[in-house]
Amino acid sequence: MDPDLLNQTFPGLDLEFLGPKRSGKVRDIYERDNRLIIITTDRLSAFDHILGLVPFKGQVLNQLAAFWFEETRDIVANHFLESPDPNVTIGRKCRPLPVEVVVRGYISGVTKTSLWYRYSQGERYIYGMEFPEGLSKNEQLPQPIITPTTKAEKGGHDELITSREIVENGLVDGELWDRVCTAALALFARGQEVAARGGLLLVDTKYEFGLNDEGELLLIDEIHTPDSSRFWTATSYEDVRSVSGQRSSNGQNVVEPENYDKEFVRLAYAARGYIGDGPPAPLADDLAVQASQRYIGCYELLTGSRFVAGQNPVAERVERCLRQRFLAK
Ligand SMILES: Nc1ncnc2c1ncn2[C@@H]1O[C@H](COP(=O)(O)OP(=O)(O)OP(=O)(O)O)[C@@H](O)[C@H]1O
Ligand SMILES: [Mg+2]
Numbered sequence: 323m324d325p326d327l328l329n330q331t332f333p334g335l336d337l338e339f340l341g342p343k344r345s346g347k348v349r350d351i352y353e354r355d356n357r358l359i360i361i362t363t364d365r366l367s368a369f370d371h372i373l374g375l376v377p378f379k380g381q382v383l384n385q386l387a388a389f390w391f392e393e394t395r396d397i398v399a400n401h402f403l404e405s406p407d408p409n410v411t412i413g414r415k416c417r418p419l420p421v422e423v424v425v426r427g428y429i430s431g432v433t434k435t436s437l438w439y440r441y442s443q444g445e446r447y448i449y450g451m452e453f454p455e456g457l458s459k460n461e462q463l464p465q466p467i468i469t470p471t472t473k474a475e476k477g478g479h480d481e482l483i484t485s486r487e488i489v490e491n492g493l494v495d496g497e498l499w500d501r502v503c504t505a506a507l508a509l510f511a512r513g514q515e516v517a518a519r520g521g522l523l524l525v526d527t528k529y530e531f532g533l534n535d536e537g538e539l540l541l542i543d544e545i546h547t548p549d550s551s552r553f554w555t556a557t558s559y560e561d562v563r564s565v566s567g568q569r570s571s572n573g574q575n576v577v578e579p580e581n582y583d584k585e586f587v588r589l590a591y592a593a594r595g596y597i598g599d600g601p602p603a604p605l606a607d608d609l610a611v612q613a614s615q616r617y618i619g620c621y622e623l624l625t626g627s628r629f630v631a632g633q634n635p636v637a638e639r640v641e642r643c644l645r646q647r648f649l650a651k
Contacts, residue, residue: 327614328607331375332409332636334363339649347372348383348549353415354648356535357403360384360411361640366605366613368588369598370479374605377614381408381632382621387544389625394512398505400541401532407643408632416532416542420473420493422480423502425510426526427466429457430552432592435482437469450484460562460579466510468503473530501539502531513546520623522582523559527551548583548620555580582620587613 336343340352340359347367352359362380365372384405391402401413431438438459440448446455449469457463470488471480485503489496506529513524528550530543544550558580565577581589590609596602605613618629633639 327377328375328610330634330636331364331377331610332380332640333365333375334361335637335641337641337644340644348380356415358401358413358415359644359648360413362409362411364636366584366587366610368584368591369596369602371602373587373602374610376605376610376617378629378631379614379617380636382617382629383544383547383549384409384411385629386547386621386624387411390513390545390547391541393516394509394541394545397508397512398541399538400545401543406647407640409636409640410643413542414534414540416534416540418473418530418532418542419498419502421470421483421488422473423506423529423531424469424471424526425466425506425529426463426469427510427514427523428460428462428525429453430460430525432588449482450486460559466507468506498539505531505539505541509541509545513551517546517553517624518556520626521556522553522620522623523556523579525552525554546624548617551583552585553582553620553624555582582616582623584613586616 334345334350337352340354342352344351344353348363348365350361350363352361362384364375364377364379366374366376366379385408388402388405388411391400394400401416403412403414405411426437429438429441430436433439437448441453441457442459446453449467451467454464468485470483470485472483472493474480483493485499488494489499494502509529510524510527513527517524524546527546529541529545532540532542534540562577562579578589587605587609590612591602621629
């Protein structure tokens with residue numbers, strides 16, 4: 323890999339000619355005539371902090387989401403209109419529903435709020451749902467489940483919420499929530515099917531939906547990217563499942579499948595001793611390079627196409643593209 327790689331990352335940029343900028347953890351967003359100009363940067367966030375920059379991460383996320391928006395258009399309409407630059411999507415502006423739609427195909431997770439932790443502590447009624455006896459860590463669930471969370475305001479934490487509470491508290495109308503759940507499960511099934519072609523398992527993911535001015539339901543934000551989803555390689559999963567002693571009920575000594583997503587970085591921090599106390603250390607160079615390789619690998623396995631890096635420097639390229647497109651001549 324090019325040794326200069328880490329000097330070519332894309333932290334984002336200010337484009338005053340586009341008006342006020344809204345920045346999420348990963349994306350910079352401008353608004354134009356009911357459209358959003360969504361610029362995906364190389365910022366990597368985890369543990370509620372931006373840890374650093376990962377080469378080509380923005381391009382991977384943007385192009386992978388674009389791939390999936392096309393692949394799933396028959397299931398539900400989405401915000402994607404066009405991608406005039408490898409790091410930019412122009413999308414229809416929506417009113418986001420105030421919930422994040424998390425879908426899980428496996429019983430997994432490492433944190434104390436994770437499904438596996440709670441199950442391993444003996445709970446069988448979790449997220450407002452019954453779970454069968456005898457599941458082991460990372461086992462596939464009888465069928466995928468939806469475990470929604472509220473969408474927290476900036477700086478806040480997303481809280482678990484049941485489907486029932488969503489409807490009863492009037493966050494989403496009951497009929498609309500049914501449509502959201504049907505769409506989410508169909509998207510997840512499609513995701514698993516396409517991922518399998520590349521030898522990957524889609525473990526879990528998060529969708530966001532919104533309503534446009536006509537009141538239509540649209541899938542927004544991103545879909546089946548290594549930031550919003552967990553992927554395991556199918557071969558590593560089979561290897562792990564066949565290891566004897568795997569069914570240890572306390573989850574200790576469980577060999578983990580190989581991740582092709584952001585979890586890779588979280589696990590690397592844990593391996594280097596970070597247990598969530600205080601702010602995490604900045605992303606080390608070697609980890610940034612490895613993460614970049616994972617993100618690119620994920621793109622290639624899912625799309626079946628080679629990743630072709632856009633021209634450098636990214637910021638100049640993005641600015642040139644958007645000036646041409648939007649600056650009144
Ligand atoms: N079509 C759309 N209409 C309206 N909002 C959208 C649309 N697509 C994405 N968004 C919003 O844009 C933001 C994307 O930015 P980013 O992914 O960086 O945010 P985040 O860090 O995940 O969340 P936060 O908004 O909490 O900072 C999200 O808040 C998402 O809900
Ligand atoms: Mg986001």
